[in-house]
Amino acid sequence: MQLQIRDLCFGYKNRPIFDHTQASFDEGCLHVVMGPSGSGKTSLLGLLDGTLQPQSGSVLIDGKGINSKDITADASDGNAWHRPTFSRIWQDYRLIPYLNVEDNVLLPLEVRRKQAADSDARTAMLDLLDMVGLAGRENEMVADLSGGESQRVAIARALITNPDILLADEPTGALDEDNTRLIANILATIAHERNAMVIVATHDQLVANTADRVLRVHNLKLVES
Ligand SMILES: Nc1ncnc2c1ncn2[C@@H]1O[C@H](COP(=O)(O)OP(=O)(O)OP(=O)(O)O)[C@@H](O)[C@H]1O
Ligand SMILES: [Mg+2]
Incomplete structure (x- = not known):
């Protein structure tokens, strides 16, 4: 299973957040998204689960549009494609x-x-x-x-x-170092042992250190770091 952002443009009123941005995310992988406050990490998670709509470009799940009708039907026969399930950990x-x-x-x-x-x-x-x-x-x-x-x-x-896909927004923002390590390890376990796709927005270097991939929001794009 793969989640892809293709040539995505998104912003609020007069504030551009993403400009022709590309990225892809994989199952079994703990991804961390970093970037300054206000750079668009929470917005990204909303775009990925389809609760926010891009102005142009697309978010694709196994090549299918995240909000398109062809992925809303659950597989009732064994051959049909199974729509991955999402879960979100909210910043608040x-x-x-x-x-x-x-x-x-x-x-x-x-x-x-x-x-x-x-x-x-x-x-x-x-x-x-x-x-x-x-x-x-x-x-x-x-x-x-x-x-x-x-x-x-x-x-x-x-x-x-x-969930097949876990979107976590600053999941360690309120935690001390011991609990941050605990949660970082849980997130890694969910990715590696349950083969989930885990995408974590965070400022926390400890969490970034446990990630398989670190991306940064930079100049309205997502860049690998
Ligand atoms: N519903 C909205 N309407 C207008 N502007 C918004 C809205 N939501 C977010 N913004 C603006 O978009 C920018 C990106 O917000 P977002 O919450 O995605 O940032 P963030 O990287 O998650 O920040 P933080 O690290 O502080 O959580 C901010 O400048 C914010 O003020
Ligand atoms: Mg945020």
């Missing part, structure tokens, strides 16, 4: 403050009408909390968590659906 977490940790993490399954209450889902949820260093915290209200704890709940929530 976007947890639901009046739900506890468990219900926040299980929410993506409920939205997809999978049985969030079933024991497999619950086991997966508890495993993920353990993985992000929050074992035993499932009953706490997220409004009572620290910034770094909230961020780790948001990471667990993004992983509960086992």
Whole structure:
């Protein structure tokens, strides 16, 4: 599976962000996107998952337009192409403050009408909390968590659906060095062991050090560094 940006132009009103930009991203690879604040990293993630529309150019998934109708149908017979699933870790977490940790993490399954209450889902949820260093915290209200704890709940929530493509926006922005290492290693594991495509926007050199590829937003382009 490959995600490609082809000759993409994007901007807000009078502010150009990308100008005839090209890039490609692969499964099994941890990509890091760096660049100054305001250079367009969050915008890039929105373009990649199709929530933002380029002014021109395209975002292609295995050669198909990200928002085109031919990729919305899920494969019902074995031969049809399977639309890769996306998950996003938001820069501002976007947890639901009046739900506890468990219900926040299980929410993506409920939205997809999978049985969030079933024991497999619950086991997966508890495993993920353990993985992000929050074992035993499932009953706490997220409004009572620290910034770094909230961020780790948001990471667990993004992983509960086992996405093919994980887009992570500053996923270690609120974390200390130990937790940054923990999360960087988890992101690498998701890419290497689950063969996911992981794309991380970050300022964090520790995260960049674990990446397979580092790209930079520079002069309205994405350049390899
Ligand atoms: N909805 C919007 N309307 C207008 N301008 C926007 C909008 N979203 C972002 N921008 C502008 O586009 C530029 C790029 O924003 P973006 O959030 O993509 O940057 P970023 O690289 O993620 O920055 P940071 O490192 O601070 O998170 C910024 O100058 C921002 O002010
Ligand atoms: Mg950003």
